[in-house]
Amino acid sequence: MATTQRTTQGATQSASQATDKSNSVKEPSHPVTDQLKETLHSSVDKLANSAGVAEENIRSTATKSADNMSERRKLAEQKWEASKIRKYAIENPVATAGMAFAAGMLVSSLFRKK
Incomplete structure (x- = not known):
């Protein structure tokens, strides 16, 4: 049992040392993945900007349509009254x-x- 504990402790120490070494590396270890990540981030940002513009256009159009329908309803009521x-x-x-x-x-x- 003591051997198992020593082996487990040794494996844990080796893993933590490997993690410490990988965290101290300042250059990207996966240049293709990092480039893909940057490309995807920029694509998502462009998509978000486009969605924002589309939302503004839809809201503007909906407001204009609501105003137009309100005016038409008032006109129809006036015609009906007469x-x-x-x-x-x-x-x-x-x-x-x-x-x-x-x-x-x-x-x-x-x-x-x-």
């Missing part, structure tokens, strides 16, 4: 409901499978 159809529907609700029912029946009969 519409003769709205006025007729308010003045004659029963006739309007009857026409809507008839139109629904017509569309339903056209789409019914025979």
Whole structure:
């Protein structure tokens, strides 16, 4: 058992000495790997910059679209308020409901499978 402990301690000391030696080396020990790492880092940085620009464009476009839709909704509401159809529907609700029912029946009969 004592031999096993000595062997284990010796292996641990050898490994720590090897680690100490490899940590003291200041020049890259893997030039291809280091070059690949630098290339990948620069690619990721370029991709991040492109994604940032794309996000800004999307946000800008979404804001413009939301503003445009809001203006169109307001315009449609104004047209509806001034519409003769709205006025007729308010003045004659029963006739309007009857026409809507008839139109629904017509569309339903056209789409019914025979």
